[in-house]
Amino acid sequence: MTAYALFEEDPKKIADFVYSHVPIDPKKVANAVPLPYSQEKGYSAVYRNAYCPEKLVSRPHPTLDTLFALFEMSSAKNADIDCMGKRKKLPDGTFGEYEFIDFKTVYQKKVNFGSGIFFVLQNNPYKTDSEVHQRLRYDPSAKETPFIVSIFSSNRVEWALTDLACTAYSLTSTALYDTLGPETSKYILSLTESPILVCSKDKLPSIFELKKNFPEELSNLIAIVSMDTLDLNSTDAQLLQKAHSVNISLFDFEQVEKLGEINRLPQIPPRPETVYTISFTSGTTGAHPKGVVLTQANAVAACTYILCNVKTTSGSKAYSFLPLAHIYERTNLNFQLSVGAALGYPQSPSPLTLMDDVKALRPNLLALVPRVYTKLEAAIKAETVNNSNKPILQSIFKAAIAKKMELQAVEDGAEGRTLLYDPLLGVLRKKLGMDRLTAFTSGSAPIAPETIKFLKAALNVGMAQGYGMTETFAGVCVSQKYEANPGSCGAIAVTCEMRLREIPEMNYFATDEGGPRGELMLRGPQIFREYYKNEEETAKTFDKDGWFATGDIARIDATTGNRLFIIDRVKNFFKLAQGEYITPEKIENVILSQFPVVAQLYVHGDSLKTFLVAIVGLDPATVGRYISKRFQAKLNGNDEIVEFFKNPKHKLTLLQDINGSVANQLQGFERIHNIDVSFEPLKIEDNVVTPTLKIKRAIASRFFKDTFDALYEEGSLIRKEDTKL
Missing domain, CATH: 3.40.50.12780 (ANL, N-terminal domain)
Structure with a gap:
């Protein structure tokens, strides 16, 4: 029999109370603190949000305990x-x-x-x-x-x-x-x-x-x-x-x-x-x-x-x-x-109609994934800072965006408002349907800090990067939307606690200089209960104290308020023949951010080889202008462009430009040495990427096996060039 209370609180009054107290002052939830005497051998200390380190929060109000x-x-x-x-x-x-x-x-x-x-x-x-x-x-x-x-x-x-x-x-x-x-x-x-x-x-x-x-x-x-x-x-x-x-x-x-x-x-x-x-x-x-x-x-x-x-x-x-x-x-x-917001649904699931919908809806908040943001970044750069066909406009936007980046980097929370350039950037925002936008959020995969900096500046809007998984019911931490030096995922949520487990075989320790590093472990009311009808996987995922092992490698940076940085995957790395460890996702994100001609990138390595190769997907919006400027050539259609880059000389130039764009952000062994060039090689229907556009590396490596074999057979274009007299 259902139990009923004699008196019930008015939902409208509860709403007024909750709405009046959230969100919490960003400065109060921006950092985490270690709990005293919580460190054990092989682990970092346990960290909680600095807003309420004495407890984990589970609901916004005592009566609001279900959806x-x-x-x-x-x-x-x-x-x-x-x-x-x-x-x-x-x-x-x-x-x-x-x-x-x-x-x-x-x-x-x-x-x-x-x-x-x-x-x-x-x-x-x-x-x-x-x-x-x-x-x-x-x-x-x-x-x-x-x-x-x-x-x-x-x-x-x-x-x-x-x-x-x-x-x-x-x-x-x-x-x-x-x-x-x-x-x-x-x-x-x-x-x-x-x-x-x-x-x-x-x-x-x-x-x-x-x-x-x-x-x-x-x-x-x-x-x-x-x-x-x-x-x-x-x-x-x-x-x-x-x-x-x-x-x-x-x-x-x-x-x-x-x-x-x-x-x-x-x-x-x-x-x-x-x-x-x-x-x-x-x-x-x-x-x-x-x-x-x-x-x-x-x-x-x-x-x-x-x-x-x-x-x-x-x-x-x-x-x-x-x-x-x-x-x-x-x-x-x-x-x-x-919170009483209106949800607008897409005309189709295709990314090609996204911007048309955004212009019609003019949303206040956009939640997307890194590979969508890198495409947006590339499209904006093509029309502004890389628009050599309109040198005056290019010069103005370069100055405006550079100034915004400078002002937004002064301190956390700095919006970088400027009477000189904000009206110009407002025109760009309105053209894209983003004039009412108050924030972007990014999740599902790491996003390059350079992409965050550029979009924050170009669109004059905050951008927050979160971290979470299906098992954590999405985000358990998120950066401030105006973080002075983007890159962190912010502090652990008020609903969770975290610690790091050392991974000696990958040289990650709780005593590392610059802050503890290791596998991220989570516990709290946001964490899932079990895998459905799968006791074996459930048992492997939780330890005896109820800590959930995420499989992600994190760093806790004390200098930024014990904020979380996701730096690796426990299994998502490989070793080259000379012994260097490679994290491919890091390389992909940096290049996609810095070189807008590339819209898709899949970096691959082999433990029997000494260099990296890659699958490159060109961006249709920017590649024509790149070819015209770099090669003084005018090509018609995607097929002609793909054929153009089969020429080893042209492919080498593109490869050098890709590596050159990130030369100061990657190690020498992280350079790509040969590439296969096409348009949209990573398709959801081929099962090589997830619906949120993360690469299924085990499947993709098999799917592209013949291509990779051919690239390794052709050899390193970089080394051939380096050894020429």
Whole structure:
């Protein structure tokens, strides 16, 4: 039986109280402190945020202990404010302005859809006597989530509504990814025994085919909800027939909403320990992804940390671009909903439409990944500081950006305002749809400090770099958005504590000069509980005291307030034949930041070889101007450009320019000696990068094996040039 309190606090009053106290003064949460007498042999001291070293925080208010409670608070406070929006496709193929629904409408839709989920499952003709199907009943007294709802689509309003509906009825969700392929989709659906899938219409044929090919393993899947409307007077009728042929009942989203409205059920508020989601990591190893079990308490702790650090108010707008299947964007979703912000969804999952959407939405906050930022940096440089076709404009922007960098480097928090250049940079911001932007955030992979410095200066806006993983429910630390010397990930969150474990075989020690170095270990309310149905991996990941081993190598810098720097991976390095250790991601990030002609880069080495080779993807926006200036040549089309760089002389010049652009930032053994040149060689559909554009090195090394063999066979272009008389 559900327990009810005699008195309940008004959600609007709770919202007023919470909103009035966050974010916390950046100076108060910017640093960490070591706990006295906490250092053990082989480890650094334990560090906590300097704001509250005596405790770890888990929620913003005693009553706000689940995402359900957060949304109840926010929707009561912001009922008539825009909540979710999308752009309607026009007859000419372009997209119109954003159209939004408000919080009270979203609230009604999530209750209707949640009720509808139970209706279509309880009344399903394909229900069997399996253990999973016996739990498809509405039961407010159940102590565990009755079943798992799967979601499969790119970012859209219906994705977020499904997520909210799951929380409203104490259901657990999980997500499938295009990039994981049918085998992994089958693996996730089978492992979770999910009875229902909510997906976009384009996914239906592939799911029907999976059910047909694996009827036993997917026997529990008996209902699919299309996020797109189904017209049964058209070819969509064939989809309905196909669904029934594989024992699946097919509905569209509006149908399920309507069924839920007619057969409405009271919500089932989750408890803090209720499993919110099982997030399957895309991973970079190529093995089956691990399902990270994340509770409502984990989710609220993650929101609490962002509330402490990010200033966003009711009515502000955010762009939901990164895949919602990943925990980074899922955290952004929960945070924005909790503060009354409006979420604009993309017209497509393609990066090519990102800037068009941003211009239409004019967001207040943008959360992206380093490889998107390096493309943005390259595009801005091509139009400003590298625009030799307009020398006066080039000169003005060089002066403006240099001055901004100088002013922003004076001290932490320095915005570098200048009456002389801010109006000019304001024109650039407005042209890009970023005139209302208050901050960028970057996560998922390291970003070069030079990129942060340039974007902060050029766009006159703060930029914060965070660190987190699926297992930590995204960020557990983030730098100040106006950090004088960018590069850190900031101080550990108020919701976590950290320490470093020495790695002697990699020469990382707690006593290293400049601060402790070693594998980052984390503990606290943000950290996940277990890997789904995988006791072996869970046991390997946690030590006897509950510390989670991240696999990332970090440095704690006392001179910057014990802020965290991620410097390596425990396994993400290799040794060249002469004994030098190489961290390829470091080389890639530095070059992508400094040499805008290169849009993609994959650095590869071999323990039997003495030099590095690389896969280079050229940037279509800047390469033409580079070729014209460097080679005095005018080429037509990508094919002609690729052919041009097959000429060893031209390839050598490009290679020398790449290495020369970072000569003062890399060691000699980190130079690249030969390259393969093309456009967009690293494609998600080839499974060589994750949806957040991290390179799957184990898979990519096999995919490009023949190319690397050919480059090593050709030999070092650099050494050939160095030995010429």
